[in-house]
Amino acid sequence: MPSADLTLAECRAYRPELPLPDGFDEFWAKTLGGAPHGGSPDRPRFERVDNGLVQVRTYDVSVPGYDGRPVRGWLRMPAESTGPLGCVVEFLGYGRGRGLAHEQLMWACAGYAHLVMDTRGQGWSAATGDTPDTHPGSAGTVPGFLTRGIEDPATHYYRRVFTDAVRCVEAVRAHPEVDPSRIVVTGVSQGGGIALAVAGLVPGLAGVMPDVPFLCNIPRAARIAAAPPYTEVASYLQLYRDRTASVFRTLSYFDAAQHATRATAPALFSIAMMDEVCPPSTCFTAYNRYAGPKDVRVYEFNGHEGGAEYHRAEQLAWVRSLFAGLPTGRAVHP
Template identity: 30%
Template sequence: MPLIDMPLEQLKKYEGINPRPDDFDAYWDRALKEMKAVDPNVELVKAKFQVPFAECYDLYFTGVRGARIHAKYVKPVHTEGKHPAVVQFHGYTGNAGDWNDKLNYAALGFSVVSMDCRGQGGTSEDPGGVKGTTHQGHIIRGLDDHEDRLAFRDIFLDCAQLAGIVMELPEVDPDRVGAMGGSQGGALTIACAALEPRIKRLAPVFPFLSDYRRVWEMDMAKDAYSELRTYFRHHDPQHVREEEVFKRLGYIDIQYLAPRVRGEVLMAVGLMDTICPPSTQFAAYNKITAPKQLEIFPDFGHEHLPGFNDKAMMFLSKL
């Protein structure tokens, strides 16, 4: 088969090359402490869209730095006692999507919550206010400010905070909560389960936001990663700060959050992925120490992977 990356046997052993900050664990412990100190002020507003077997709500909560975060919440109505839930995360620049695409899990008796990432295509707030460039993307937002101001730090925390909120809903069994998503959503699924380790099952698909230096060295800083190239061209054209930049990006590199995951993992990767190179995905997967299974699609890229949604549903339905 054609190759755009390493041979599969090398991918299975690949450990990533982006530098890991020395204070990585302290960084995220400090971030979680900040998150837990926030009063989320949760609000549920009944949506106009309704179906006979579920109730649909707009859910709002306050995240770090005062941002008001929005998610869509679907609750099944014909269940007895506490039931499982699944938290869904969308792709880069997108939003929580339509109500109807959450009804399959609601029909199985799951509560479903789908978050709008702050500052992207939904209605969640982005307070902004960072020093340095905010041009073109969230990977580089806050890169020239204090490391606590990195945009994806706050987005990762929103994911964990929302999962915790869902676990506290009276109708949800906190021991039966899963997470899922593709691309950015796959990265957020891993980050969520890392920062909220009570997540029991997670189904990430071709996760984004991993092993930034590998993306750069493969000359694939385009499409979703194009802001890396834009940043260097405008702010460090001779790469004087290259080591510093990639080390700072290490704070928001999911491969280094992956060892914190405790839930069981079902992940999918396409070996022809030119958006999120396979090696970057394996860098994260190979660091997961929890029970895990990888579904490999040799001829597919960053696209629909036939049959995986069905496998993910069967996997999550065991909750």
């Protein structure tokens, strides 16, 4: 389908006014302040499970997330690995759960630790133990997650999700088999937006790989995206016609294009020019505002699937090169 968004040349030059909301940094400092696990007496738990595989170990993960409530995940490692490993922390796309113990083996097969975070409220398999979202304000007027708690930044759904993601990075950084100086965060769509937010909130990351990222320049996306999830915002505002300003104020605290201005780790983006879910101009908003070293792979004739396995090959090469240039060790250098 032909692109209904800006041309590639226009996207590369696109730098819209996107005012930072009042108290943005203070809001996140307060949200993430205090004990690393929200004051919870629990600590991250990694329990090995039988995944039926010989070459990859899988651990069932539980990390105290927002308000100390448990967030589930999988940690996968090469079966015979020794010494601290570089680690890829992955956040998932909209509506996806962590899946089963034997899935998503690419990063472990490449020789890295790989932590997959289950997104609260979006897990699909009770058999694997998903992560519920039972916080007050977790219900929404419009189906989906983007408008949950949208009346105030303090109650918004992504405040909890971003905190969960930060806590998962902290947990794996402290794992004895992981090199804390070699942690890369990544994700597709929603996961890419979460990765960008984490890159702005967590110092000392080795890299970030946002893949066709969601949650970027949300005001524009809500007006031009042809497919969900951004259409949830439009549906909400069809019901509440007087709340446009307050809705976009709330969402500005969770806009990955704002967090990108705080991120300094090297970044590899992917953007698809025929993407009707995450329009390319919104993704380029985050890319053009990104404060650290950056590169982008553009898939001119693809939709939200982006580069798919072609881009996985790009990511494998990028991470290999990135880690090769870093000293090993347990010290973290923010």
